[in-house]
Amino acid sequence: GxxxxxxxxxxxxxxxxxxxxxxxxxxxxxxxxxxxxxxxxxxxxxxxxxxxxxxxxxxxxxxxxxxxxxxxxxxxxxxxxxxxEKTGEGVGMAVTFVQEGDIHDIGHRLVTTMLGANGFEIMDLGTDIPNEDVVEAIAKNKGKKMILVGSALMTTSMLGQKDVVRLLEEENLRGEVKIMFGGAPVTDEWIAECGADGTAENAAEAARVALELM
Ligand code: HCB
Missing domain, CATH: 1.10.1240.10 (Methionine synthase domain)
Structure with missing residues (x-):
């Protein structure tokens, strides 16, 4: 079976x-x-x-x-x-990336693939991405329905997640985008501390949470 x-x-x-x-x-x-x-x-x-x-x-x-x-x-x-097998259409755009210093891409790819399969338009920035590049991608797509989806697999790279939220606030872009962070070290407490909107344990849950946030 x-x-x-x-x-x-x-x-x-x-x-x-x-x-x-x-x-x-x-x-x-x-x-x-x-x-x-x-x-x-x-x-x-x-x-x-x-x-x-x-x-x-x-x-x-x-x-x-x-x-x-x-x-x-x-x-x-x-x-x-x-x-x-793609379901749904016009859900919004998902900007996905892995934090600077971090090249772990398996979970990131799974989540990105699953979001695409659930109707998100995907902008995959890749791995080891400086926060400035993330902010630039959000700025360029200002006005679109958007979710930022970041991964970090190391406790060190995870710290950058908090900085990217702060940078978006400084650039007056925080209101433009929902934010979901994940990866093995990410906890609910960390999400609250960062000021992000949500997290997920796996790719299937990530798609569900992203759809809910939109
Ligand atoms: Co890597 N590595 N690694 N590694 N590695 C980890 C992450 C450690 C935890 C292992 C350990 O020491 N216990 C550790 C980090 C320690 C820490 O900071 N706490 C570590 C280290 C230290 C390192 C190196 C520094 C090792 C070295 O060179 N001495 C080095 C760093 C390279 C770098 O990034 N600069 C390194 C290298 C590697 C590879 C290259 C051998 C390989 C990566 C291959 C690749 O990705 N192409 C690797 C791997 C595979 C791992 C482990 C074993 C598995 C990670 C993985 O792919 N998991 C990992 C151990 C672990 O995580 N327990 C270890 C499977 C995927 C499916 O799960 O958690 O990534 P995931 O994603 C899930 C989930 O989190 C969620 O959905 C995904 C799908 O179900 N999710 C999200 C993910 N992103 C999300 C975003 C959202 O918004 C929502 C949900």
């Missing part, structure tokens, strides 16, 4: 199976499983295990990089499918 495929795919991420992972992803699609479920039930939980293993020091950076590659290969198959 589906659970068996999900487990196989999860293991493909954990075991750094760069060829098996996209192959099994295709197999799951062919079996009629949605791209959405493949991501939320198999790929993202697989990366979560990888993160836990790294924290437990049972694996090291080279293994993580291989798992990340396996994940990317699967996402390359799923992204066009999600674009086709």
């Amino acid at each position: 589906n659970q068996e495929l999900f487990d196989k795919l999860k293991n493909a991420i954990v075991n750094q199976d760069i060829n098996g992972c996209p192959a099994m992803t295709q197999e799951a699609l062919d079996a009629g499983i949605s791209a959405f479920d493949i991501i939320n039930e198999a790929l993202a939980p697989g990366m979560k295990i990888v993160g836990d293993n790294f924290e437990a020091a049972t694996i090291y950076l080279p293994q993580i990089m291989m798992s990340a590659k396996a994940m990317k290969a699967a996402m390359e198959i799923l992204e066009p499918v999600l674009a086709e």
Whole structure:
């Protein structure tokens, strides 16, 4: 059944199976499983295990990089499918980015993809983005219905999230945009301290929260 495929795919991420992972992803699609479920039930939980293993020091950076590659290969198959499954239209624009100093892009890509699949017009600024560039992107799109979606995976880069809110306030742009921040170290307390509007635990929830905020 589906659970068996999900487990196989999860293991493909954990075991750094760069060829098996996209192959099994295709197999799951062919079996009629949605791209959405493949991501939320198999790929993202697989990366979560990888993160836990790294924290437990049972694996090291080279293994993580291989798992990340396996994940990317699967996402390359799923992204066009999600674009086709797209629901909703004219929800607004989502400006997505990862904070300066931070190159972790797996969660960012998942969230960005999921927002696009839920009808947002996407402006993906990428990773390691200085706050000045973020503010400029918001300024350029002033007047549009907009949400800023930032990720930070490190406690150090996370601090920049507070600065970007302050910069937007200084430029009188804070009222132009909703703000959602996420990434493993981000907590509800941090969101309150930053003056952002919301956060989410995973990509599916991020899409839900973003739609609610608009
Ligand atoms: Co990286 N790394 N890493 N890493 N890495 C972390 C993040 C640590 C927590 C691991 C640890 O030490 N415990 C740690 C940060 C410590 C800290 O500050 N607290 C760390 C470190 C220190 C480093 C380096 C400095 C290591 C080194 O070189 N010595 C280096 C830094 C590079 C840099 O950014 N300048 C580094 C490098 C790497 C790679 C390259 C090996 C690889 C990244 C590959 C890539 O992204 N292309 C990597 C990875 C993979 C991780 C872990 C293992 C997993 C991160 C991940 O992809 N998770 C991570 C451990 C962990 O997080 N527990 C570790 C899976 C995704 C799906 O989850 O949380 O990113 P996510 O996103 C979720 C969720 O948060 C939410 O939805 C997403 C989808 O479900 N979400 C949002 C995300 N953004 C959102 C925005 C919103 O608005 C709303 C929701």
